[in-house]
Amino acid sequence: MQQLQGFKILVVDDEPHIVQFLEFGLENEGFEVRTAFDGMSAIAAAKEFQPHVVILDVMMPGMDGFEVCKMLKKTENVAVIMLTAKDEVDDRVKGLTLGADDYVIKPFSFEELLARIYARIRNQFPNLFGEVVVGPFQIDDRRKEIKFDGRVLELSPTEYGLLHFLVLNHGLVLSKAVILDKVWGYDFGGDENIVEVYIRSLRDKLQDKDRQFIKTVRGAGYRVDL
Amino acid sequence: MQQLQGFKILVVDDEPHIVQFLEFGLENEGFEVRTAFDGMSAIAAAKEFQPHVVILDVMMPGMDGFEVCKMLKKTENVAVIMLTAKDEVDDRVKGLTLGADDYVIKPFSFEELLARIYARIRNQFPNLFGEVVVGPFQIDDRRKEIKFDGRVLELSPTEYGLLHFLVLNHGLVLSKAVILDKVWGYDFGGDENIVEVYIRSLRDKLQDKDRQFIKTVRGAGYRVDL
DNA sequence: CCGAATTTTCAACAAATCTTCAGTTTTTTT
C-alpha cells in the first residue's frame, strides 16, 4: 500500500517477539514506530510521541490493555487497535464499551493488521489523508471522488484530473499549456482546444452559471475562485 | 467502532424521544438501526429488516411488548431485549416466560444497554464473533470463509483472496495493478483482464446488481462501498 | 493418470470517454 505517510504508531505488548515483529513490519511499511512493554510506559510514550494509532495487547502484566485504552482515549486523540487472544472473546465486549476502535484476534496475519490500521487512520484522521477540503470542494483522491457542496460529482477520469488540478491550484491563473502539460502529460500532441472542451463540461457539471468558479482569463488561461 | 458493523438492531418504542436517542447512539456505535413505533409495524419491520437484536418497550398502545415478543420469537431468529419501567417488576417474570432474552430497567444508562446488546449478540450468534466483520461481510480467514448477509459464499481460493482484499480495503479505489500485485503476487505475468474476470464472478456470487458493492471506477480501478 | 474444479487466455461486444473539427459567439484591436 503505497502512500505518502509520516503516520506514527505505538506498539504495546509485553512479548518482545511480537513487538519486534510489528516494529520491523510497520517500519518497513513506512510508519514511524515506537514501542512500549507495559501499560505505564505506554501512556507516557503516547503523551510524548503523539502517535496516530496505538496497537495494544490486552494481556499484560500490571495495568492491562483495557485500562490503558481507557486512559488513552480520555486524554489523547488516537485510534486504538487491540490484540486479543482467541479465547478471550469476552474481551471484545468489554473492550468495545471501553472505547477501543478495533480488534485483531491472535494469531493474525500482518496483512490483516495493516488493513485495519489503514482503515483506522482513514476513519480517525480523514483530513490528514487524501481528503482535501477547499471551499465547497472535497477531494478524496483515494476514492477518486470529488464532492461539490456535499454532492458527489460524476466525473470521467480526465474531468476528475482537471478539476483536481484546478481546485488544488485555485487563485492562480493556469494557462492552457500548463494545464495540458500537468493534466494530459507533457507528451500530449493535440490542440489546446481540448482544454476548452473539458472546461465546458466541468462548468456544466458544476452548474457554474451563477457562481462562476471557473473564470476564464482571456489571453492567459483559467482561474478558479472560491 | 467500525469493525463491529453488520449487526442490525430494531428499536421499538412509542416514545419518539427514546427511539431517537437510541437510534443515534446505536448508529454511532456502528449498528444498522431501524425503528418502529408500535407492535404491528415492529413485526413487519422485523420481517423485512431481519435484525439481529430487537429492543422492545413493554408499554405500548395497541399490541404490547409481550405480544410482539411472542410473535417475533415464533417466526424470527432474533434476540429480544425488553425495556421496562421500574415499577413494572412483575413484568420481568411475565416476560421471561414469553421468551425475551434480557431486560433493561428504565431509566437505564446507554452503556448498560450496549453491554447487554453485545452480550446478546455474542450469545445468539456466537459464530459471528471472533472474526472480521465489515458491513455485511464476515471474514473468517482461518476457515477461509466469507459470509455475506449471514450466508456462506462458495468461493474458489482466488475469489476468496480477491474479496478478502477488496473488503478489507473498502473505501479505496484499488487499481487492477495493485490488485494483481496483492492478490496474485508481484510476479504474476499475465494480463490485467484476469482481475476483471474475477470481479465479474464475485459480482455474480454477490448478486451485486442492486446493491453494487463492487463499484468500477473507470480509468482507476474498483472500489467496495458498504 | 483421470476427471473435476479452477485458473487463465482470448476475442467479440458494449459503453464510456477522448479528441477533433467546424461553426458560432464574444472580446479586442485597428
Added chain:
DNA sequence: AAAAAAACTGAAGATTTGTTGAAAATTCGG
C-alpha cells in the same frame, strides 16, 4: 464599424476501457 483573435459549443468519429461467454491450460484430489 470591420477585422482579427480568442474562447465557446455541439456533434461526429476514433479510441480506450470494461464486460462477457467460452475455450484452453493448469492444478489438485483420488
